[in-house]
Amino acid sequence: MPPEELVPWRDVERWECVRCGKCCKTLDVSLSFEEEEVLKTVRPDSVVYGKIGAYVRRVDGKCVFYAEKSGKGMCTIYSLRPKACKLYPFYVRNSGPENARYGSFYVFLHRECEGIGVGRPIAEILPEVLNISPVPVPETSASRGLCSESPSRRSGRASCKFSAHALNRQSSSRSR
């Protein structure tokens, strides 16, 4: 991922998923083997394979598990969403500028997330990010969303995602 797409966490005061659905409509979500098996039990055709592994299928640009309600995005498999989805828009790296350093790691947010600048203080959220992703992800991978509430509690909430697995931009995705 180009560095210009990532914002060091100290440059972001607040964050909250505003359920815009943008990430579910623009990003590829890579899957671990375990996640692949789980999603295939939910929907057998929900997994596709690329050069470096399995991804959630997208149809017309959107994740097959994405839906909208009252103008808000939501994940129809919220409790089963991949780790990458739980983490987005957060990315944990082994190196970076000082304003991204958090303990032994370097934490960034994807600048295209619509939730940057609203919601909870960013410092409150970082422990949760590291709890989901205790090890940095490879440079080619991404992490994703951190929704604190499920659709069952906040109807129509867009997914918040992510993991040690890639969530690549649509522009870099392979055909599916």
Ligand code: SF4
């Ligand atoms: S994580 Fe960001 S881009 Fe994705 S739905 Fe929430 S606010 Fe939108």
Ligand code: SF4
């Ligand atoms: S959060 Fe749900 S709808 Fe969004 S990309 Fe992940 S699996 Fe798909």
